[in-house]
Amino acid sequence: MNEALRLRAEIARLEVDLESLRRQLFHLQKECAHEFVETSLARTCSKCLQTESLYY
Template sequence: MDQPSIDKPISHVLKLKNDIVKLNQRITQLEKEVKSIQENCRHVFYETDVTRSCIKCHYAESTYY
């Protein structure tokens, strides 16, 4: 009985893992960009009983203490 080659699936898995690493790096970059925007925003808050959110940059914080 011939055993099927597994070279192709292994290279495909390695490519997928490499893609995951690149995407995680991109996510980190985008999160830093959002944080920078939110830190430099002149917030205009919409408040509820338990949260307040900036309508411009979507920064949110809890007011429930």
């Protein structure tokens, strides 16, 4: 297999992993009993890292 094909296959594999990890994080954040730490611009949960802007 040439280098370009190998890299493209590797990218496709990583994209599948990335999607799976994003789903896991989304699920974790949905289930989390958040403990927010506030900064001047946003608040971030110290447990799941979900961030919410303080300005809407």
